[in-house]
Amino acid sequence: MLSHPLTAASPISWILAIAAAIAYALPALATQRLQEKGARRCLGLAWALHALTLGWGLLGGLSRFGFAPALSITAWLVLTVYVVEQQLYPQLRSRWPLSIMGSVAVLLAVIFPGTPLHVNASAWLPLHLALGIASYGLFAAAVVHAALMGHAERQMRLGADHDGGLPLLTLERLTFRFVGAGFLLLTATLAAGWLFGEQLYGRSWVWNHKSVFSLLSWITFAVLLFGRKRFGWRGQSAVRVLYIGAALLLLAYVGSRFVVEVLLGRTA
Incomplete structure (x- = not known):
């Protein structure tokens, strides 16, 4: 406990x-x-x-x-x-x-x-965690910009004056730049966990809530980027897919660890 x-x-x-x-x-x-x-x-x-x-x-x-x-x-x-x-x-x-x-x-x-890291964890584990958290930060930045984009669109529909924010196209461009960068880091994080899980954590890849939600979020972001590149997805339809991917990624680590640490009161 x-x-x-x-x-x-x-x-x-x-x-x-x-x-x-x-x-x-x-x-x-x-x-x-x-x-x-x-x-x-x-x-x-x-x-x-x-x-x-x-x-x-x-x-x-x-x-x-x-x-x-x-x-x-x-x-x-x-x-x-x-x-x-x-x-x-x-x-x-x-x-x-x-x-x-x-x-x-x-x-x-x-x-x-938080809880103590596994005693068999590798000295490379901090780098692996840093990659994962950096991807979290980039996707979070994408979500913030997407929310600002939605606010700007609502103002345009209502005919309200712009409140000094960025132009809609600039917000959209920044949003998907963050998504692209976050996707690269998430891919690197998952690949490292898959290939070097035993060296990093003292055990090989485990199919648990964290890995399943991580892969689902990766697939969601991959579909979003492919849809934007191939079919020109944009606007609120693309933003909804972004929100789904971000929610899955949040559940992958933060959600699962919240349940373990707070609701169950366990160290692992």
Whole structure:
């Protein structure tokens, strides 16, 4: 059985996480009071504190991992994409949902810091996990851009004024660039697990909920990319397929680990 999750995180981890959550929340809660520059600074500070929180958790080596750390790293990667994109597209507007996502993710990671990795795990396992989480981050960025695309389409149908976001075609192009990059990393992650599972985890490939949902998500994304390339899929029909693939991928690791760690209270 696991020890109570609240006892696993260090006081410094809690301090950094709470500071990051507050910095994330400020742009969302004080939208009217903060000017554009102030909101950007708060989000930049939150991003840096979040990075420190993740870094502090890794100081003792990557000995624990789970659904909440995976979500936290994914959220930080999405924020990283947003920070970079803001330099290229200053008109991009999605601070409020990203702030909420960052606050929740960084706190979840200290409440549920995960379980110890398998004793027979390879020294290459952190690289394998990094590939998987990077694919999570890219697909999450694709989902965020798809949601912004849907919002822009609804505004166009209603004849409402554009709220300063990116043009619809730019959002669509960015969405599928993230899907393509995420698909490459997901393919590399699954291939490594299939070919080198025994070296990475001390056991060969196992057909469980994680592997089944991972393969289903890979097939869904492959169909999406093929359909877009061959048949020109676009708009909300393509976005729905993206959402299905993202949901399957979320269930693959985060969902299965949530059940094991929280609902069942087991270490594996």
